[in-house]
Amino acid sequence: MNVTDRGKFSVLLAVAACLAILQVAYDSVLAPVVSGFSERARRREHYEKAVTGKGLSLHPGMYWKEKE
Amino acid sequence: MAGDVQCELCPTECVLGNYQVGGCRTRINKDGVLYSLVYGKPCAVAVDPIEKKPFYHFLPATSAFSIATAGCVLSCKFCQNWQISQASPDEVDAQNLPPADVVRQAVYNRCQSITYTYTEPTVFYEYMYDTAQIARNYGIRNTMHSCGYINEKPLRRLAKVLDAADIDLKAFTEDFYSRICGGKLKPVLDSLVVLRQENVWLEITNLVIPGLNDDAKQIGEMCRWIVKELGPDVPVHFSRFTPQYKLKDLPPTPLATLKDAHRIARDSGVRYPYIGNIRTEAESTFCHKCRRLLIERIGYFVKQNQVVQGKCRSCGTAIPGVWS
Numbered sequence: 001m002n003v004t005d006r007g008k009f010s011v012l013l014a015v016a017a018c019l020a021i022l023q024v025a026y027d028s029v030l031a032p033v034v035s036g037f038s039e040r041a042r043r044r045e046h047y048e049k050a051v052t053g054k055g056l057s058l059h060p061g062m063y064w065k066e067k068e
Numbered sequence: 069m070a071g072d073v074q075c076e077l078c079p080t081e082c083v084l085g086n087y088q089v090g091g092c093r094t095r096i097n098k099d100g101v102l103y104s105l106v107y108g109k110p111c112a113v114a115v116d117p118i119e120k121k122p123f124y125h126f127l128p129a130t131s132a133f134s135i136a137t138a139g140c141v142l143s144c145k146f147c148q149n150w151q152i153s154q155a156s157p158d159e160v161d162a163q164n165l166p167p168a169d170v171v172r173q174a175v176y177n178r179c180q181s182i183t184y185t186y187t188e189p190t191v192f193y194e195y196m197y198d199t200a201q202i203a204r205n206y207g208i209r210n211t212m213h214s215c216g217y218i219n220e221k222p223l224r225r226l227a228k229v230l231d232a233a234d235i236d237l238k239a240f241t242e243d244f245y246s247r248i249c250g251g252k253l254k255p256v257l258d259s260l261v262v263l264r265q266e267n268v269w270l271e272i273t274n275l276v277i278p279g280l281n282d283d284a285k286q287i288g289e290m291c292r293w294i295v296k297e298l299g300p301d302v303p304v305h306f307s308r309f310t311p312q313y314k315l316k317d318l319p320p321t322p323l324a325t326l327k328d329a330h331r332i333a334r335d336s337g338v339r340y341p342y343i344g345n346i347r348t349e350a351e352s353t354f355c356h357k358c359r360r361l362l363i364e365r366i367g368y369f370v371k372q373n374q375v376v377q378g379k380c381r382s383c384g385t386a387i388p389g390v391w392s
Binding site: 049053054055057058061062063 | 075076077085086087088089095096098101102103104105106107108109156157158162164193194195197219221222225
């Protein structure tokens with residue numbers, strides 16, 4: 001197949017645009033979700049270490065406002 | 069977010085995601101329920117003279133069974149117990165001491181009171197509350213040394229089982245509380261008023277720090293507020309600062325500054341101002357009417373006590389406080 005320079009440039013441009021859109025989408029949508037998961041995993045790991053590892057126990061905390 | 073929990077204990081009111089621990093380091097949200105991590109787990113347990121708290125008008129020369137857990141609602145740069153107050157429960161050596169055992173230990177050690185102290189008792193609210201309830205059944209009084217950074221509803225509930233409170237009024241400006249303590253002044257003032265309304269015996273401690281809160285005008289404003297809102301009978305302890313934690317570059321408070329604060333308090337109408345953390349005559353109690361020596365103290369030691377049935381032995385004036 002004979003591809004002209006103009007054709008090659010168009011393909012390159014389309015791929016670059018796709019990458020840019022994916023990057024923006026990741027930063028604004030996926031990244032918070034991914035970091036949220038990792039933060040929760042980190043917290044959970046810390047909790048397991050702190051509570052079970054040090055022999056602490058959980059005691060229900062008091063509330064004063066009505067729970068929604 | 070779904071599953072988030074808001075802690076309602078102190079004015080910070082942390083909103084916690086799942087497995088997130090509050091700013092006090094002691095309260096956690098697990099699966100949408102708030103839990104305390106320090107219930108029955110004190111990291112400091114001691115029998116102290118009540119004068120150490122300091123309480124000067126509450127059962128003088130008696131022993132107070134004193135407990136604390138890790139954590140604090142503030143982050144004061146001058147904290148004297150930062151090793152435990154600014155630590156997480158998993159970072160300190162704690163012992164297993166359920167509320168009933170605290171009371172048992174207090175009785176065994178012949179303590180007339182239990183004091184929730186050293187760190188900030190608000191962070192172990194549930195532990196303190198349950199212990200205090202049991203203690204009452206055995207005729208043991210409950211006292212706390214607190215920064216007063218607690219919401220009104222939990223404080224009013226706690227006040228029902230509390231006999232006395234010594235509140236740290238760290239300064240009289242919002243700027244100091246925000247910059248040095250990571251909190252706010254207003255909730256502390258509100259707590260002082262609530263404790264007074266609930267008839268909890270109240271004493272105030274003000275740690276005087278050179279260059280930060282030793283301004284005579286500011287001390288005067290604070291004392292006038294105390295007299296106006298709480299009355300002239302609330303003892304005020306001006307405590308000497310020694311370099312600690314993040315304020316090691318500051319010098320200890322000069323005695324002259326403390327004497328000035330003592331004089332300003334007296335001129336403002338405070339009947340019982342004291343100087344603490346340094347040996348002076350101003351650690352003793354004098355009758356506000358006849359000016360005779362009532363309780364002579366040397367540090368935490370009471371050398372003589374001339375308060376008889378709550379009255380001055382010389383002139384018969386009723387001395388504010390809890391004496392028996």
